[in-house]
Amino acid sequence: MSETLLEVEDLHTRFATREGTVHAVEGVSFTVDKGEIVGVVGESGSGKSVTARSLIRLEDPGYIERGSVRFDDIEMTDADDRTIRRVRGDGMAMVFQDPMETLNPVFSIGEQIVESIKVHESPEEQRLLDYLNVPLFSSRGKRSQMRQQAIDLMSEVGIPHPETRVSAYPHEFSGGMRQRAMLAIALAREPDLLIADEPTTALDVTIQAEILQRIRDLNEELGMAVLMITHDLGVVAELCDKVVVMYGGQVMEEGPVEEVLTNPKHPYTESLLGCMPQTCDRGEPLNVIEGRVPSMVGGPTGCPFASRCWCSSESCTTGDLPTEQVGEDHTSRCHHVEELSEPMEADQ
Numbered sequence: 001m002s003e004t005l006l007e008v009e010d011l012h013t014r015f016a017t018r019e020g021t022v023h024a025v026e027g028v029s030f031t032v033d034k035g036e037i038v039g040v041v042g043e044s045g046s047g048k049s050v051t052a053r054s055l056i057r058l059e060d061p062g063y064i065e066r067g068s069v070r071f072d073d074i075e076m077t078d079a080d081d082r083t084i085r086r087v088r089g090d091g092m093a094m095v096f097q098d099p100m101e102t103l104n105p106v107f108s109i110g111e112q113i114v115e116s117i118k119v120h121e122s123p124e125e126q127r128l129l130d131y132l133n134v135p136l137f138s139s140r141g142k143r144s145q146m147r148q149q150a151i152d153l154m155s156e157v158g159i160p161h162p163e164t165r166v167s168a169y170p171h172e173f174s175g176g177m178r179q180r181a182m183l184a185i186a187l188a189r190e191p192d193l194l195i196a197d198e199p200t201t202a203l204d205v206t207i208q209a210e211i212l213q214r215i216r217d218l219n220e221e222l223g224m225a226v227l228m229i230t231h232d233l234g235v236v237a238e239l240c241d242k243v244v245v246m247y248g249g250q251v252m253e254e255g256p257v258e259e260v261l262t263n264p265k266h267p268y269t270e271s272l273l274g275c276m277p278q279t280c281d282r283g284e285p286l287n288v289i290e291g292r293v294p295s296m297v298g299g300p301t302g303c304p305f306a307s308r309c310w311c312s313s314e315s316c317t318t319g320d321l322p323t324e325q326v327g328e329d330h331t332s333r334c335h336h337v338e339e340l341s342e343p344m345e346a347d348q
């Protein structure tokens with residue numbers, strides 16, 4: 001039986017703004033099992049990044065209002081700084097869309113990977129010795145061993161000539177190489193869960209495919225679970241075991257990838273599928289979902305997708321959404337699941 005690694009339950013994350021309270025994450029629940037690859041998909045502004053950041057307690061300037069994030073039996077929502085640091089040291093690691101958010105321009109890539117190895121090997125000691133201004137690994141042997149580890153990690157993520165590039169600085173790397181370097185920094189912590197927030201969005205398709213392949217290899221070789229945040233259902237289809245479809249800060253549909261993509265049970269998922277280049281006619285403009293993502297100020301009333309949905313009714317504009325069990329491990333939060341189309345034929 002699969003073992004749950006991460007359990008998110010009824011998570012609410014808010015931002016206090018001048019316009020009012022932004023309900024960025026509104027009662028999100030899902031799980032990630034050990035070794036599983038889960039995709040979180042949705043349009044821009046649907047709450048994917050804020051959800052991901054809340055898991056690893058990087059929600060600031062937002063705040064978690066309520067709900068639970070249990071990682072390997074640790075409750076993250078009220079964990080102290082030491083516990084959070086320990087989890088970030090070797091439990092959950094995050095890769096961001098913009099590598100410059102993580103990479104420090106004044107240190108070489110190699111130094112930054114070594115720093116990550118140190119944090120993984122000894123998160124508590126590191127902190128104390130940093131405070132005392134004493135280097136943790138002072139012996140020459142240990143230093144060269146870690147440098148070699150950094151080179152191995154760079155080679156692992158597909159950086160060519162790692163022996164020379166270990167001394168290079170972030171500005172000397174291309175976008176794709178920076179993304180790989182960031183992956184190496186995250187992997188140095190040997191995380192049980194890698195959270196990857198749109199790690200390939202800014203890259204061209206060939207490099208995107210290579211990085212996704214690396215992530216899949218690492219998942220298979222190391223048994224590392226992955227939470228892949230993306231707006232691209234193609235990435236989900238290629239990489240993930242399970243998918244969580246988000247809209248308006250809420251989970252609209254969740255289930256095994258093959259099942260959700262061939263037999264969607266939420267109009268929003270159907271709409272997203274209809275916008276994939278693969279489902280549009282050649283030479284024709286891509287489909288778009290009419291209307292706009294709703295403002296999240298003040299929180300939702302009814303289904304956030306109601307104003308853009310072809311099958312919405314009065315019941316959709318008020319009250320809470322039902323969670324309908326539509327298959328084994330497959331749920332949809334829609335009043336009209338029965339009205340949605342039949343499963344697609346395999347040859348379609």
Ligand SMILES: Nc1ncnc2c1ncn2[C@@H]1O[C@H](COP(=O)(O)OP(=O)(O)OP(=O)(O)O)[C@@H](O)[C@H]1O
Pocket residue numbers: 015017022023024042043044045046047048049050051061062231296
């Ligand atoms: N610092 C902030 N202050 C106020 N609101 C914020 C802040 N960060 C995010 N939000 C709001 O939270 C909501 C969810 O944003 P989030 O970045 O999680 O969406 P997303 O699905 O990840 O989109 P994208 O794919 O563009 O990153 C949006 O309405 C956004 O405007």
